[in-house]
Amino acid sequence: xxxxxxxxxxxxxxxxxxxxxxxxxxxxxxxxxxxxxxxxxxxxxxxxxxxxxxxxxxxxxxxxxxxxxxxxxxxxxxxxxxxxxxxxxxxxxxxxxxxxxxxxxxxxxxxxxxxxxxxxxxxxxxxxxxxxxxxxxxxxxxxxxxxxxxxxxxxxxxxxxxxxxxxxxxxxxxxxxxxxxxxxxxxxxxxxxxxxxxxxxxxxxxxxxxxxxxxxxxxxxxxxxxxxxxxxxxxxxxxxx
Amino acid sequence: xxxxxxxxxxxxxxxxxxxxxxxxxxxxxxxxxxxxxxxxxxxxxxxxxxxxxxxxxxxxxxxxxxxxxxxxxxxxxxxxxxxxxxxxxxxxxxxxxxxxxxxxxxxxxxxxxxxxxxxxxxxxxxxxxxxxxxxxxxxxxxxxxxxxxxxxxxxxxxxxxxxxxxxxxxxxxxxxxxxxxxxxxxxxxxxxxxx
Ligand SMILES: [Fe+2]
Numbered sequence: 001x002x003x004x005x006x007x008x009x010x011x012x013x014x015x016x017x018x019x020x021x022x023x024x025x026x027x028x029x030x031x032x033x034x035x036x037x038x039x040x041x042x043x044x045x046x047x048x049x050x051x052x053x054x055x056x057x058x059x060x061x062x063x064x065x066x067x068x069x070x071x072x073x074x075x076x077x078x079x080x081x082x083x084x085x086x087x088x089x090x091x092x093x094x095x096x097x098x099x100x101x102x103x104x105x106x107x108x109x110x111x112x113x114x115x116x117x118x119x120x121x122x123x124x125x126x127x128x129x130x131x132x133x134x135x136x137x138x139x140x141x142x143x144x145x146x147x148x149x150x151x152x153x154x155x156x157x158x159x160x161x162x163x164x165x166x167x168x169x170x171x172x173x174x175x176x177x178x179x180x181x182x183x184x185x186x187x188x189x190x191x192x193x194x195x196x197x198x199x200x201x202x203x204x205x206x207x208x209x210x211x212x213x214x215x216x217x218x219x220x221x222x223x224x225x226x227x228x229x230x231x232x233x234x235x236x237x238x239x240x241x
Numbered sequence: 242x243x244x245x246x247x248x249x250x251x252x253x254x255x256x257x258x259x260x261x262x263x264x265x266x267x268x269x270x271x272x273x274x275x276x277x278x279x280x281x282x283x284x285x286x287x288x289x290x291x292x293x294x295x296x297x298x299x300x301x302x303x304x305x306x307x308x309x310x311x312x313x314x315x316x317x318x319x320x321x322x323x324x325x326x327x328x329x330x331x332x333x334x335x336x337x338x339x340x341x342x343x344x345x346x347x348x349x350x351x352x353x354x355x356x357x358x359x360x361x362x363x364x365x366x367x368x369x370x371x372x373x374x375x376x377x378x379x380x381x382x383x384x385x386x387x388x389x390x391x392x393x394x395x396x397x398x399x400x401x402x403x404x405x406x407x408x409x410x411x412x413x414x415x416x417x418x419x420x421x422x423x424x425x426x427x428x429x430x431x432x433x434x435x436x
Contacts, residue, residue: 017435022249024377033255033375036298037425043435046397050319050355051368051383052436056311056334057321062274094246103274105263115259116268131263131271167257169264175311175368176436180379182254199377200252207251230247 014048015176015232019092022207024199031195048176055175058101060135068134070106070146074127080109080147084224085183086216088140089170091233096140102229103169104144105131111150111164120152145222151190163190163197172231183227184209253379256372258305265307265338277337279312279349284331286315286350290418291384291411294343295371298426302343306373310335310347310384317353317362354391364391364398366409371423380433384421385410401432408432 027038066072071082089097107113107130110122114129128147136142146166154160166183184191186209191197197205207230216224262269267276280288291310295303312333313319320326320333337345354362364385371380385392387410392398398406408431411419423431 013436015436019250020435022251023253026377026380028377031255031375031377034377035375036301037303037373037375038377039380039426039430039433040298041430041432043433044401045435046400047357048436049357049363049397050322051311051313051363051366054311054319054322056275056332058274064272090247092247092250101274103263105260107259113259114262114269118259129262129269129271131266133263133274167254167260167263169256169260175370176381178309178370178379179251179253180256180372181251182257196254199254204249204252207247207249208254228247230250232250 013045014053014234015174016235017045019232022201022204024201028195028199031199034199052176053174055171055173055177058135058171059099062101063133063135068132068142068144070128070130070132070144072145073129076127078108078125078128078147080125080128082145082222083148084143084145084216084218084222085166085210085227086141086143086213086224087227087229089136089142089229089231090140091172091231093233095233097172097231098136098138098140100136100173101133101171102136102142103131103133104146104166106146106149106166107152109147109150111152119155122150122152148185161190161193163188163194168229170229170231177231179229179231181229182208185225186211253377255374255377256307256379258374260307260372261338265336267338275332275334275336277335277345277347279310279331279333279335279347281330283329284314284350286353288417289349289351290346291349291367291421292344292346292418293411293421293423295339295345295373295423296343296425300424300428302339302341303373303425304339304341304343306339306343306345306371308337308339308345309370309372310349310367312349312352312367313355315350315353317355317365319355351386357396361396362391364389364395366395371425380425381436382423382431382433383409386419387412405432
C-alpha cells in the first residue's frame with residue numbers, strides 16, 4: 001500500500017506495517033468491483049494508540065458446542081463430501097494465538113449460499129446453513145467439520161466460476177489484527193483463473209490454499225484439510241527461548 | 242511454543258456479498274454475536290445514535306457494506322482491557338449492515354477520550370472498519386464528534402490536512418444523533434488509515 005509522506009506525526013507503529021504488504025492492494029482492476037470502491041487517495045499512516053492496540057474479546061463463552069460442526073446444525077445430514085478443516089492460528093513470528101474467535105461461512109455442496117440474494121440456480125440443502133464459529137485452543141489450534149463447498153458462478157459475469165472456498169473472519173488480539181480472508185482447496189483448477197484469489201500478491205497467495213492432510217483424515221468418516229492462519233504480530237515482544 | 246516463523250501473514254480477501262448468515266444474521270436464524278446496538282445495562286455513558294451512509298465512486302449506495310465499530314465506554318475505558326471492565330456485558334463492538342440506500346446506524350454511548358501511548362488523551366472517537374464486495378482489504382477510519390472541544394488538540398486529527406479533517410467528524414443532526422458520510426472514492430472521499 002502506498003502511503004503519504006511526510007506525515008507531521010512521529011509515527012510509532014507497534015505492529016510492523018511492512019507485513020501488510022502481503023495484502024492485496026485496494027485497486028485491482030481485473031476484480032472489477034474494486035474499480036468504483038477503492039479509495040483514490042493513499043491511506044494515511046497514523047500511530048497505533050490504545051484504540052488500535054485493543055480489540056473486542058469473544059472467548060469460549062461466545063460459542064456453543066455444535067457451532068464448529070456445520071454438518072450437525074440441521075434436522076438431518078447435509079448432502080456432500082464431509083470434510084474436517086483444521087489448523088493453527090499464529091502471529092507473523094510463529095507465536096500461537098489462543099482464545100481467538102474464528103467465524104466461517106460458505107456455499108453448500110452445490111455451490112449455493114443460503115443468502116436471500118444468491119440467485120445461482122442450484123439447490124439449497126435444507127440441512128446445511130453454511131456458517132460456523134469456534135475459538136482457538138491454548139495452542140492456537142482449531143477444527144471445523146463441514147461439507148466441501150461447491151464452486152459457483154458470479155451471476156452477471158460471463159461464465160465466471162469461483163473456485164471452491166470457505167470465507168473466514170478472525171479478530172486476533174487487537175483491532176488491527178482483524179482479518180477476513182478465504183480458504184481455497186489444494187489442487188482446484190479454478191484457483192489459477194480466479195480474479196479474487198489473484199488480488200493478493202504472488203508472494204502471499206499460496207498462504208490461502210488449504211493442504212490435503214492424509215494424516216488427519218478420519219477413517220470411514222471424513223477427509224481432512226490443513227489451514228494455518230497467520231495474523232499480524234507485535235514488534236519486540238518475542239524472546240527466543 | 243514457538244513454531245517456525247511463517248513466510249507471510251495470511252492475505253486479506255473481500256468479504257463478498259453473502260456473509261450475512263454468519264456475520265450479521267439479522268434476517269436469519271443463526272445466533273447473533275454482535276449487533277448494531279452496543280448499549281447494555283451496565284454501560285456508563287450517554288446514549289447516542291451514530292448513523293451514516295456508505296457511497297461508492299459514483300456516489301451510489303454500497304448496499305452490501307458491513308460496518309464494524311470498536312470504542313470505549315463513556316469514561317474512555319475499553320471493555321476487556323480496562324481492569325474494571327474485564328467481565329463487562331458492554332463489549333464496545335458492533336456490527337451493522339447497510340440497507341439498499343447504503344444507510345447504517347448504531348445505538349451506542351458517546352465514547353470518552355482514550356489515551357495515546359504517552360498518556361495524552363485523544364478526543365472521543367469510534368474506530369470504524371468497512372467491509373464489502375470489491376474491498377480487497379477492509380478500510381479503517383475513525384469517527385469523531387462535532388461537539389467536542391478536544392478535537393482541536395487531537396494528535397491524529399491534527400496530523401491530517403485541515404481541509405480533510407471535517408470528513409472524520411460526525412455532525413449532531415438532532416439531539417444525541419450523529420451522522421457521518423463515508424465516501425469510498427472520488428468527490429468527498431473519506432480519510433482512510435493505514436494501520
Ligand atoms: Fe463466496
